Amino acid sequence: MIRWAHHALRGLRAHDSLLGRLGLAWLLLLVVVALCAPLAGYPVGADVDLSQASQGMSGRHPLGTDHLGRDTFARLALACRAFTGPGLLAGLVALTAVPTGALAGMHGGWVAHLTRYVAGVVASVPRFVLVLLLLTIYGNTPTVLGLAIGLAYVPELAEAVRARVEGLRVADFVLASRAHGVPEGRLLWLHLVLGATNQLVARHLIRVFAFTVVVESTLAYLGGFGVQEPQPSWGNLLVFEWGRGLGPQVIAPAAALLITLAACAAAAGFVGGRRHAG
């Protein structure tokens, strides 16, 4: 089991590059910060200090303060929670596409047609529009956001997995294993799904995460949706100080966004180079 897992994980790496490693490291850092930052005890919701309003960078406030005196650096770190939560939820939802796609690919026939149909239906509504639709209908909470984004990516992932598994269904080693009497279930899960699709899935998950980051900040800009104050999010931080000049309060969240998206792109490249199964 462990040997197989180790093998699968090693297979993730397609292009060994410095940028790729840095990207993955940054993403891991974000997850760590998201978990640990709340432990520092920054008093979210009790941090207004008008005497410190709109300060520049200083020892006490490394990235300055906003116009209500709240520390930018602390809120920037705490903001990681805003999208790691929905991002992980979206990833989990998207992962349900993997067994679905794999089953469809394995069995073919009407299962494959049905999967293709449902995926086609969900995919015909543009992703951002679908997310907006679901947020307006079911309310604006991080859970709905995560579910909506996950749902928006299910068709793509299911189709990709199905295509890959279908391609391998008649591959030699599968036929050979069948001839040797290996039961189909174990064959499916161990070799096909996890072994052949791990790169694919990892790449898609990173894309889901990047989409979550972009959607969260875009919703904060558009107003009315996304993480609500006083919970910090990078979009929130940007919009709160929008129009009050170009200080560190605005540049820091913008830079954080850009770096994270670049990290996602680099990590995706690191994980797998090819878009289609062939």
Next chain:
Amino acid sequence: MTRVVVTRGAWAALTLLGAVGFSFALVVWAPGDPIDLLPNADAVRPTLEARWRLDQSPLQRMASWWRLLLAGDLGTSLSYRPGAPVWEVIRQPVVATGLRVLAALAVAITTGSVLALRTGGQRRSRTRLLVQLASLAPLFLLAHGAVAVLNEGAFALMQAGWMGRPGWFALPDQASLLRSSLAIGLLAVGSSSLHEVHAEIEHAVAHLQESPFVDAARARGEATWPLLLRHLLPTACSVAASRVGWLLGGSVVVEKLLLLPGAGAVLWNAALLRDYEVVLGLTLVAATAVVVARLLADLARVWLDPRLRASA
């Protein structure tokens, strides 16, 4: 070929019907209702509920929606433009956004192809990296930055007396070539559109470079790029189809930022006002666009590629 058209067309039509049903279902089972927004909601509720059939069960409402749709009626706007037929509300914005999306698509594919061909299909080119960096920023950040820079710069020049007032000033305020070009450019580049288009085409080019007929052409001493171009067309079609969805989504942001009167802006405002009729109408149009684009791309691929045509 006709058989392909018919079968794929039928599949597309079925998908569209599914998408319509899916959207209807999402909206009909939504909590809350639009009458809540009116100032004297309680006084007018009985009258409006009867007129807008909100007192019927969700299934009955869906059935009546289907009936209206098949008769060509998309309903009447409830709170965004009260009293106006949905078709009248969305007709012009849809055309405006559609043209913009098509233009952005053309720009993205042309630029992507040119760049890909120039690098000759090397897997990790520097151009690819640059394009990737340019597409990384979220649309609203790019757009806001572009507008601010252009406006402030022009204003500073005007104050200093070096320039008269340009026709496009102040940028988002009035229709101008610059505003339209900026919108198209942002759509083409933003949210990884250009990057993904470029990556797809580059991948296709790499494949093609290794194919036998290109080798043969090279051996004969002919230029390879006309051949590459012709064989890129199918890829371009499928790439276009897959980007349509992204571009429609990006339009919401671009139109709000550049104050453009398009389907995205209408969708956003109608959603805020819980005007389900308009939102549904626009979702249907978007789904139709995506399905039709996919179908056309599919058919184009089959038609262009003699191998696929033969096996169909």
Next chain:
Amino acid sequence: MKRVLLPLLVGALGLAATASAGTLRYAEDRAPGIVHPLFTTSMSEARANELLFEGLFSDDLQLRSAPRLAESYEVAPDRLSMTITLRNGVTWHDGQPLTADDVVFTIEAMASPRNASTEAGRVGWIASAQALDTRTVSLTFRAAEAAPQDKLYFKILPAHLFEGTKVERSGSFRTRPVGSGAWRLTSFNDDASITMSKVEGSDAGLDEVVLREVSDKNYQAKLLLYESLEALVRVLPRDLATLQNDRKVELYPYQTNSWWYLGFHQDKPALKKPEVRQALTHMVDVDQLLAPIGTGDVLTGPFVRSSPFYNHDVPRAPHDPDKAAELLTAAGYTFNGRWLGPDGKELTLRVATVSNLETAQDVLINLQSQLQSRGITVTPEFLTPAEWKQKVWREHDFDIVLSQWSFDRNEDIYEQFHSQGARNFLGYRSPEVDRLLDEARTSSDPQEKKALLRQVHAAVAADHPMIFLWTLDSYAAMSTKVKRVVVHPFYFFTWAGDWAL
């Protein structure tokens, strides 16, 4: 194709789409959904209606009612009816003369339940309307009215464009509204802007008024500075400094009859006890809440400071955290780092506000910080207008609301504070206040009414159903090119006929 070629041509020829000399362009957050006085739901619609339509009476420069479409009027000695004589020679934008039939039609159409007009409540007090001849209207009231002309500001519509009294949103009036104002609507443009042109023969100083939808508030002040607009209806506090320093822009302060408040839900267990409400009043530092968002007058009661009904003898509740702690302890709460209720649970309050209320976000975050640092947990809720209507108005699902009330010239607070009031979602019930409000409503003596309402002010202040916050100084910004500007505090364009460009 046209949409691409035309901008191309325009750009190529270097033609600028600038405004002609007499055009006033102003910005709205959202363009009117419908320009129709019977179905108005937003302030942007009300302002557009002010330009295109007229009422029987409107405010004069001293904010007293003066005849507008009416020429003269006479109220019967028993105050149960009145006769109005209309001005001579008034015509609609389509040339037809304005007659008494139009007035009768408007009143009946507004009242008709079939039309589901949003303005139906404005004519509920009129029992019947009759056209005595082409220029004379007789109105009878359901009860004696002290100043009926104050309630006759609603816009008059042309009867000849409708069948009977049936008025529908989807009718042709929607695309071609016809009024009697100094400007008529010439076009609904593609970019959601609306062009209104001066009617021939009118002596208004603005040839054209253009309403532009600028949904991004970040652009509104900028566009004024860049001279792409001539007027801003409300300036955001953060833009005040920039606009003040610009020589081409003039700021016009105006005092609206609107005030902010923190309303308590009277039936929630924590807030039922008057000691708790009083404690919160002493705990909140109102001046500090106001400071980041602008300047204004802090209030002690439900009227604006300049109102005749304001009771200046009512003292301000001082910001006194120690007194607050005493009161909370007296109410049965204990403090150990955080305030705990008699049941041992932390005192948690849910404060709701409308998310698109300007600067409400700053106030709520600030408020939360103030209370949380003193041991009370606050959960802020930013609701969309639809959620607000549902949760606050219908379900009463909140502890505290942060909001504002806006009143027209009558400052009638009955609906908000009477136990039968339609807007009393806080659940405030006081038999004494009910009695005072009933008397004030039926009183025809202005002095008596003043005295009664001042008593209401005192009574309400003592009951603490809400923490009265402030009236915020509002400013309109106009280009200095616009002359003779006087801005109406509520409708903005009431005296736009005098403005000149």
